[in-house]
Amino acid sequence: MMIFRQLFDASSSTYTYLLGDGERGEALLIDPVYEQVPRDLALLEELGLRLRATLDTHVHADHVTGAWRLNQRCGSRIALAEAAGATGVNQPLCHGDRIDFGSRYVTVRATPGHTNGCLTYVLDNERMAFTGDSLLIRGCGRTDFQQGSPQQLFASVREQILTLPDDCLLYPAHDYRGITVTSVLEERRFNPRLGGDVDLGDFTGHMNNLNLPHPKLMALAVPANLRCGQPDQDALPAETPAWAPLxxxxxxxxxxxxxxxxxxxxxxxxxxxxxxxxxxxxxxxxxxxxxxxxxxxxxxxxxxxxxxxxxxxxxxxxxxxxxxxxxxxxxxxxxxxxxxxxxxxxxxxxxxxxxxx
CATH class of the missing domain: 3.40.250.10 (Rhodanese-like domain)
Incomplete structure (x- = not known):
């Protein structure tokens, strides 16, 4: 039995995704958030799942990943794009790699452009894909920092994501309106930046003139995520209140x-x-x-x-x-x-x- 949960962090509007094989009791977490690790561990325990690995779609600029914290708590592997150049990664990922959980797996598609290390994770039957910030619901990630490139992002989305089956459900890393899911067919038709008759010139002109402020936590989040979320002091926060075992x-x-x-x-x-x-x-x-x-x-x-x-x-x-x-x-x-x-x-x-x- 396939287990799927979409979790939300309100402070960063980040989605975290749990994929589990209920029969074999193994799971993956995609884009975990540092502050939400107790929540994620509680869910894994209640569902009887062992976390095999955490998979970040990219080096986030608006929140700190929970990858290191989960690794310390339950021994899960830390998986991130090799191109990101982060320390502490024990499963560097490249295009075409496969990550197993029980009898299921996801495959890795390199989708740079928002950052140079963006990855999209595609479920084995191509019914679901997790696009990070490369493709958002009716949008996409910005391309003006972290080695971003509108030319790369246009090619990534058109060649690696929108070529999936029409009914493949797409789950982004964020949505600031509370929308949870889209599909390949929808984005191919209705994405105002990357769908329809938009060409590279249209897309590049649009992305080069967004003039967005940098994320508020960028100076904190990017260095921390280049350490996979490991704090400077190398100390875990207390998970359980001190007044009694809870x-x-x-x-x-x-x-x-x-x-x-x-x-x-x-x-x-x-x-x-x-x-x-x-x-x-x-x-x-x-x-x-x-x-x-x-x-x-x-x-x-x-x-x-x-x-x-x-x-x-x-x-x-x-x-x-x-x-x-x-x-x-x-x-x-x-x-x-x-x-x-x-x-x-x-x-x-x-x-x-x-x-x-």
């Missing part, structure tokens, strides 16, 4: 295991967000828990100490996950959800109380 779910919520909560209970604020009758029903409640129903939570924040960690609890973990999100948005810096809620707590035969509110 697990980050793909939903963005930190979870605490029941036994871990029991061990750390003395230092925590336990907030039960069920309704009052549930607090004393057959499941009971955690010893020392404070009842603040979810419907009242935002009006009773002053009852909680913002300096102490908060664990939210409910019957199954659903309402308490929502409470965790609300508490985090309200400025509480140490928040977790009890994994599985009272149902799992009871199943594991941990101590409960049944006294009234």
């Amino acid at each position: 697990t980050l779910r793909f939903s963005g919520v930190w979870e605490i295991e029941p036994m871990t909560l029991l061990e750390h209970a003395g230092a925590l604020q336990i907030v039960d967000v069920r309704e009052a009758p549930e607090f004393i029903d057959r499941l009971g409640h955690l010893p020392g828990a404070r009842l603040i129903p979810l419907s009242q939570l935002m009006n009773r924040l002053d009852e909680l100490d913002r300096e102490r960690p908060v664990v939210a609890v409910c019957r199954s973990g659903v309402r308490s996950a929502q409470a965790s999100v609300l508490l985090t948005k309200a400025g509480f810096g140490k928040v977790a959800n009890l994994a599985g809620g009272m149902l799992r707590w009871k199943t594991e035969a941990l101590p409960v109380a049944s006294d009234s509110v």
Whole structure:
């Protein structure tokens, strides 16, 4: 079973793509973002996938790649165009190379022009291609820095991307309007820069007169990406909060295991967000828990100490996950959800109380 996910980083409008072979449990990540590595690792864990490699489409100028950080966390190979000249690459790529994941693979097509090291990755059955900034949805990447060339980009797109089958879906590295996908046929017909009857003279004249400002993070991102995202100090940021061993779910919520909560209970604020009758029903409640129903939570924040960690609890973990999100948005810096809620707590035969509110 082929697994495909399109992920989004709002600060840079960057798409990251997960390709996985569900039967063999292997995956690739295309264009990972440094700050989104915890999200990506959580998704891989939930889907039961082992990351074989990260593939960047080019040396990005608007965000730092997560390639090095993922390599340090799970041993994935770092793949990038050999022409980019980056350090830390352990799988330099050239036109025609193949990257396997399980029984599937992508092939590499060199598509320079936006930068000299731009690559497009084409799925084995040519039903999907990942074009980076070489071809955007109804547009293309700029050509005025990082060894860009309008002549090269025109040839790259026309010869390497728009020659794919009409129904091949094209996934770019960015879109600033929230559009997620296009197709070869659409771009061949409707791309105002590269489709229709546009010729090289039209394209070059247009690209040479864009007069765009440089990306705000260019001075930071390009040097970092030439090291594959490795920080100057060679140190990984903390992945897990220090106050307790937690697990980050793909939903963005930190979870605490029941036994871990029991061990750390003395230092925590336990907030039960069920309704009052549930607090004393057959499941009971955690010893020392404070009842603040979810419907009242935002009006009773002053009852909680913002300096102490908060664990939210409910019957199954659903309402308490929502409470965790609300508490985090309200400025509480140490928040977790009890994994599985009272149902799992009871199943594991941990101590409960049944006294009234």
